[in-house]
Amino acid sequence: MARSNLQLRIAQSPVLRCHLPATSFAIAGLLGILLLSLSLGCSRPSSHEPVTVTFLDIEYDTPDRLPGLAQDLQAFTQETGIRVKRLPRPEGSLNQLVMWRELLQKRAPTPDVYGIDVIWSGIFGKYLLDLTPYFAAELSSQYPVVAASYTVGDKLVAIPRHAYVAVLMYRADLLRRYGYREPPKTWDELERMATRIQAGERAKGQKDFWGYVWQGGVNEDLTCAGLEWQVSEGGGRIIEDDHTISVNNPRTIWTWERAARWVGSISPPGVVAYEKWDADNVWDSGRAAFHRGWVSDYSLVVFHTPPGNATQYGVTSLPGGSAGQADTLGGSGLAVSQTSAHPQEAIELIRFLLRRDALFKRASANSEVPKEQELYDLPEILEPYPQLAASRQQRGSVVARPSIVSGEKYEDVSRAYIRALHSVLTGEKTPSMAAAALEKELIQITGFRPGSPSNRAWSGKDGR
Secondary structure, X not given: OOHHHHHHHHHHOOOXXXXXXXXXXXXXXXXXXXXXXXXXXXXXXXXXXXXXXXXXXXXXOOHHHHHHXXXXXXXXXXXXXXXXXXXXXXXXHHHHXXXXXXXXXXXXXXXXXXXXXXXXXXXXXXXXXXXXXXXXXXXXOOOHHHHHOOEEOOEXXXXXXXXXXXXXXXXXXXHHHOOOOOOOOEHHHHHHHHHHHHHHHHHOOOOOOEEEEOOOOOOHHHHHHHHHHHHHXXXXXXXXXXXXXXXXXXXXXXXXXXXHHHEOOOEOHHHHHOOHHHHHHHXXXXXXXXXXXXXXXXXXXXXXXXXXXXXXXXXXXXXXXXXXXXXXXXXXXXXXXXXOOOHHHHHHHHHHHHHHHHHXXXXXXXXXXXXXXXXXXXXXXXXXXXXXXXXXXXOEOEEOOOHHHHHHHHHHHHHHHHHHHHHHHOOOOOHHHHHHHHHHHHHHHHOOEEOOOOHHHHOHHHOO
């Protein structure tokens, strides 16, 4: 695709337009440079030259891991003689989605290894090598809901690498100050606790203190938040595994109405524009009692700085409702292009990186939970300190977004869901009107029929 055409596609995208900075057209320039460099270097090396594997990584949530990754790649070259060229990528998962699609559709011999978001498996599966024969042992040790999110039909399109899970972060010091012995187990408890703590802190002079901050802007985090609200109350997964559209139901409508009530009460009015970093900044400044965040085993072990002037903070599963708790799965995996010039070397690189991650996990196995951090009933796939797993009740189930069942249509499905829910949060539409209109739009996008929510569709234990 010519650079001008790609620029036009980005500019006209109703979701991307809300996220891209003023320098967004530089992304098209970056892609043009990348495509040119790949076209100049895609031929096979001579018998005297070492093989070079090209690696287009995602790693959007772990900037402090990047120096370590560079060291890992150097160690891989020293051990195997295989060089690795790490390619530049834009910031933000939506911007990356544009680039990944453009590159994979060209079916070029490079890049060889792609880092992919957990929700991209169905979108890009037809362009990626089936890794099942190469990673059977590694796959058997994965939590089912994680493995299922990278499996399209019988094909493992990527090997899971880093799993992130949505969690509730809380000010442990404030909970104790206001007489609470544990974090909220339900959304109603969260609302009551947030209201009381917010009022108390404002009475002490913190006029800009809020009870609960989360990501309510026009971005993928809103799909995750909405999914957590409705699944925990029995409202289903938007689209069920039996290819039925379940979003237009009373339980979902009720959760949307409740969330809209939070805006301007326990959450800032501007929360409807918050992306991840906006919510993080409010939390990090110490101006919120509760925060919806993302963590991994790695981030829990490495990063544990309390917000603001607090001495301790806590991490727990998100609150639940009548159907239990639900924490959205995020993260990334490693995939190999079907048209890779060096598939065996690419697989060797992936094996090496997985071994390096395993070494880190083993090294942290005997670490102690830092005094600044309180871990309480974590989501069931998190195990940052394995020696504590037997003594801690892990109650939060993990839910995957309907990306596999939506396949190549997931991007459109998510955009439609975001628009509908956002219109409720901003008061543009009533929840019932928005849900009914969304159902019609999803039928047009997917061709699926309406159906009812299925509780079986979100159990973390069966991999759904």
